[in-house]
Amino acid sequence: MKDIKNTLSEKAEEIAKEMNLEIFEINIKGSKRRKTIEIIIDDLKDFVSIETCANFSRKIEPWCEEQDFPFGSYDLIISSPGLDRPLRSKEDFIRFKGKLAKIITKNKVENRNSFTGYIKKIENDELIIEEKSSKKSLFKIEMDNISRANLEIDF
Structure with a gap:
């Protein structure tokens, strides 16, 4: 399964590069009879639209159909990281400042x-965040102390 994922990753990266996108994550899951191939794409300049997902799907689907995957039938899902996307790197925090x-x-x-x-800034490998409820409380959190982080939908 690892070889399949590596081959799929290489092709997905190639298509993503052509479209000025990045691969956020690739998952292959499901039963022995039917797998789901999920490719999560990201646009570093904007949020990913449904149209972008559809275009990516149209480019990778013919390639997937040519492959002789050992698991036979599969569902192909192309999606974005979502509005509540995980933040996994220093660059993500910089990108989503504010x-x-x-x-x-x-x-x-x-x-x-x-x-x-609200993400205020990254300074000396520390995230500075302004608490939503008080807007006066600033917290400094060391980047390597972050277990997980994600964007929240702001109403």
């Missing part, structure tokens, strides 16, 4: 492990 995010820390910061606030 956006609302939820941060879960490995170790407590000021007696807490969970923060919801």
Whole structure:
């Protein structure tokens, strides 16, 4: 399965590059009889539209059909990371500066492990976040203390 995923990743990366996109994640899951191939694409300059997903699908689907996947039938799903996308790198935090995010820390910061606030900046490998509820509280969270983070939908 690892070889299939590597081959699929190479082709997906090639198509993504042609379309000025990045591959966010590739998953192959399901039963022995039917698999789901999920390719999550990202646009570093904008959010991914349904049209972009459809165009990517039209480009990779013929290639997938030519492959002799050992699992036979499969469903192909092309999607975006979503509005509540995970934030996985320093670059993600820089890209989404000013956006609302939820941060879960490995170790407590000021007696807490969970923060919801606006990404202010990255400074010396620390994330500075302004708490949504008070807008006066700034928290500094070391990047390597972040267990997980994702954007939140701001209403």
